[in-house]
Amino acid sequence: xxxxxxxxxxxxxxxxxxxxxxxxxxxxxxxxxxxxxxxxxxxxxxxxxxxxxxxxxxxxxxxxxxxxxxxxxxxxxxxxxxxxxxxxxxxxxxxxxxxxxxxxxxxxxxxxxxxxxxxxxxxxxxxxxxxxxxxxxxxxxxxxxxxxxxxxxxxxxxxxxxxxxxxxxxxxxxxxxxxxxxxxxxxxxxxxxxxxxxxxxxxxxxxxxxxxxxxxxxxxxxxxxxxxxxxxxxxxxxxxxxxxxxxxxxxxxxxxxxxxxxxxxxxxxxxxxxxxxxxxxxxxxxxxxxxxxxxxxxxxxxxxxxxxxxxxxxxxxxxxxxxxxxxxxxxxxxxxxxxx
Amino acid sequence: xxxxxxxxxxxxxxxxxxxxxxxxxxxxxxxxxxxxxxxxxxxxxxxxxxxxxxxxxxxxxxxxxxxxxxxxxxxxxxxxxxxxxxxxxxxxxxxxxxxxxxxxxxxxxxxxxxxxxxxxxxxxxxxxxxxxxxxxxxxxxxxxxxxxxxxxxxxxxxxxxxxxxxxxxxxxxxxxxxxxxxxxxxxxxxxxxxxxxxxxxxxxxxxxxxxxxxxxxxxxxxxxxxxxxxxxxxxxxxxxxxxxxxxxxxxxxxxxxxxxxxxxxxxxxxxxxxxxxxxxxxxxxxxxxxxxxxxxxxxxxxxxxxxxxxxxxxxxxxxxxxxxxxxxxxxxxxxxxxxx
DNA sequence: TTGAAAGCGCTAACAT
DNA sequence: ATGTTAGCGCTTTCAA
Numbered sequence: 001x002x003x004x005x006x007x008x009x010x011x012x013x014x015x016x017x018x019x020x021x022x023x024x025x026x027x028x029x030x031x032x033x034x035x036x037x038x039x040x041x042x043x044x045x046x047x048x049x050x051x052x053x054x055x056x057x058x059x060x061x062x063x064x065x066x067x068x069x070x071x072x073x074x075x076x077x078x079x080x081x082x083x084x085x086x087x088x089x090x091x092x093x094x095x096x097x098x099x100x101x102x103x104x105x106x107x108x109x110x111x112x113x114x115x116x117x118x119x120x121x122x123x124x125x126x127x128x129x130x131x132x133x134x135x136x137x138x139x140x141x142x143x144x145x146x147x148x149x150x151x152x153x154x155x156x157x158x159x160x161x162x163x164x165x166x167x168x169x170x171x172x173x174x175x176x177x178x179x180x181x182x183x184x185x186x187x188x189x190x191x192x193x194x195x196x197x198x199x200x201x202x203x204x205x206x207x208x209x210x211x212x213x214x215x216x217x218x219x220x221x222x223x224x225x226x227x228x229x230x231x232x233x234x235x236x237x238x239x240x241x242x243x244x245x246x247x248x249x250x251x252x253x254x255x256x257x258x259x260x261x262x263x264x265x266x267x268x269x270x271x272x273x274x275x276x277x278x279x280x281x282x283x284x285x286x287x288x289x290x291x292x293x294x295x296x297x298x299x300x301x302x303x304x305x306x307x308x309x310x311x312x313x314x315x316x317x318x319x320x321x322x323x324x325x326x327x328x329x330x331x332x333x334x335x336x337x338x339x340x
Numbered sequence: 341x342x343x344x345x346x347x348x349x350x351x352x353x354x355x356x357x358x359x360x361x362x363x364x365x366x367x368x369x370x371x372x373x374x375x376x377x378x379x380x381x382x383x384x385x386x387x388x389x390x391x392x393x394x395x396x397x398x399x400x401x402x403x404x405x406x407x408x409x410x411x412x413x414x415x416x417x418x419x420x421x422x423x424x425x426x427x428x429x430x431x432x433x434x435x436x437x438x439x440x441x442x443x444x445x446x447x448x449x450x451x452x453x454x455x456x457x458x459x460x461x462x463x464x465x466x467x468x469x470x471x472x473x474x475x476x477x478x479x480x481x482x483x484x485x486x487x488x489x490x491x492x493x494x495x496x497x498x499x500x501x502x503x504x505x506x507x508x509x510x511x512x513x514x515x516x517x518x519x520x521x522x523x524x525x526x527x528x529x530x531x532x533x534x535x536x537x538x539x540x541x542x543x544x545x546x547x548x549x550x551x552x553x554x555x556x557x558x559x560x561x562x563x564x565x566x567x568x569x570x571x572x573x574x575x576x577x578x579x580x581x582x583x584x585x586x587x588x589x590x591x592x593x594x595x596x597x598x599x600x601x602x603x604x605x606x607x608x609x610x611x612x613x614x615x616x617x618x619x620x621x622x623x624x625x626x627x628x629x630x631x632x633x634x635x636x637x638x639x640x641x642x643x644x645x646x647x648x649x650x651x652x653x654x655x656x657x658x659x660x661x662x663x664x665x666x667x668x669x670x671x672x673x674x675x676x677x678x679x680x
Numbered sequence: 681t682t683g684a685a686a687g688c689g690c691t692a693a694c695a696t
Numbered sequence: 697a698t699g700t701t702a703g704c705g706c707t708t709t710c711a712a
Contacts, residue, residue, distance in 0.1 A: 001451070001477075003689055014699045019691060029697060046451035050399065051689035053390030054704045061436070061454075068422040074414050082408040085439050094449065096401070097437040099425050105434075111341070111386035114401075114434065137341070222623050255595070283562050343705055354683045359707060369681060391705035394688045683712080688705105695700075 002043035010039035022047065058116055061094050062304060063109045065120040065129065068099040073247050076275055076293050080121050080143060083297020091305050110136040117304035119143065123154075125191040139307035141300045145193045145317070153307065154317040155299045159194045159273075162289045162322035163201020166243045166271045169287070169324050171209050174332045175241035175269060178206065179232045180215035181253060182245050184224070188217055198245050198273060214239075218249045225252030233260070240333035245273040254282065254329075265331035271324070285327040292320055342383035350379035362387065398456055402433050402644060403449045405460040405469065407440040413587050416615055416633050420461050420483060423637020431645050450476040457644035459483065463494075465531040479647035481640045485533045485657070493647065494657040495639045499534045499613075502629045502662035503541020506583045506611045509627070509664050511549050514672045515581035515609060518546065519572045520555035521593060522585050524564070528557055538585050538613060554579075558589045565592030573600070580673035585613040591622065594669075605671035611664070625667035632660055 008015045021036045053059045098105035123144030133140035142154045183195040206213035218228035272288040279288035348355045361376040438445035463484025473480035482494045523535040546553035558568035612628040619628035
């Protein structure tokens, strides 16, 4: 492999000149630049990443800590990862992938100076990774909203806003009896932040509008979805609007309602909180609040890079606004036409 | 951050001794080792990855080129990735994630010495990445089977064997009229290797047993699945066994058959080729050939590491045997009981 | 069994 | 606008 000295020799300049041509950190005359670039191309020169990292203390690599279990929401996870990787590339960064359960991973890549920044997804209220990230020398960005972010930057969808938006939408259509089909039992218990916030938002808005709202857990399976639907219909038969925040159960919920002879949206309106492709790929496109996973991944990277380039930059939390798109599954309830 | 020299000073030894304690590449006396290890712990010392890479030409990082689009088979992709990351960790390697469409990625990480080996997944018959990988200085392993692997190591499920296994299973149950519901049109066109091989295997076995088999494409959507089922039932109404090699369509195929009043497996046997969790998470667990994604990822890493440690090691292709597990969706056809 | 020292390939002062 | 050079922190030969 050609080194920077080979290039310098071939171009008849000093090594530093080659370095500066590459980094653009000082002005280079036209002819010199041309000769250097020529030599670089001729030799197929590529800077050695390790040497660069050693001399500059910059790796141009970001660590991404992702939940690589076979999860219910693989699609969302995938979208986050994609967003992060693509955004990183636009800043000329690559991504080192760590799994959630690689307990020593954060410390390893941080202390070993393998990366310049760390992004952690799927953050829970009291996430054990937070202290590790807080003491890392590299800036860290959390995707999700913990109870205490202790000076770390955070980015997430405004799930509270997503909750209020779904209730508001249905309320404005004239619904007064709503049900919410949420995360599995285990997620309620874990107090995974996003679910707590959606529920709070929806409850808050329902209270404010004096509308009834009953939320229940739902396992991520066909059986779980059918059970949840059955429970709702039997305990609250007057329900006319259903909010579903559970990607895996979503299609089965729709199927279960149809099987019971309920027509959507005539007998039951449905609004989902899910990735857009899931909402639009259904036979009947779902009214939904989109989880902008790609965008969130991108913002996470942008925040990390910003803090890298300006260490004075304080940590901040950014919540992306929830936007509800009405599609085919919501309408005024039969029993109560839209208020004027 | 503490350096190796800090540790050496604290332990009262030379830097090389510290290095050798860490690498184990030469014998160290008990007391010396103890003092060094003590110093390492006290100082919280971690070798600098870049410095190490520069001095040793080893990064302890593997590149993984993955299709991070919102694909139909995200679950499988995720499983591959998980398998690779976990296996890499057992060898003390980390994983750098590149996306399929990052055209310059392979060259960047290879020429820049960012990684020690490269694993590429979702390989097609004439994959444009193959020449890039073949000329890389690092060993490369392909997950998938290209037409010409030009000296690269490959690993994959034996899809030909998967095809024969599904037909054999149904034949042994007494079926004589089979249909195969495969990949979307686009995949047939692209000649994605796995699909071609499954089809060949199934066709081969059907011919050998003088059984009829009709394969058709199927789009990865509910509509696509229903259309495909309708086509099969109308053009080949005598079909009693269905082979489904299309994760996304799978649940909809089952639903479509049920909607038409066909009972499974009484009126129609179904055997799938899909990841295990998909087969077992259905309300009626599917007889299936499992795609052992995690295992394949692991094998890919093992092969890469092996070639790293022994450059003489020649490239090889490893096909993991297809194993069919009978679950609830296959039985003898009504019309023709099991042969004795 | 241990130490001294020469690089590995680059960046970024410091010179000119 | 360009050149010289001292490190960056580690591995590994060569010596003892």
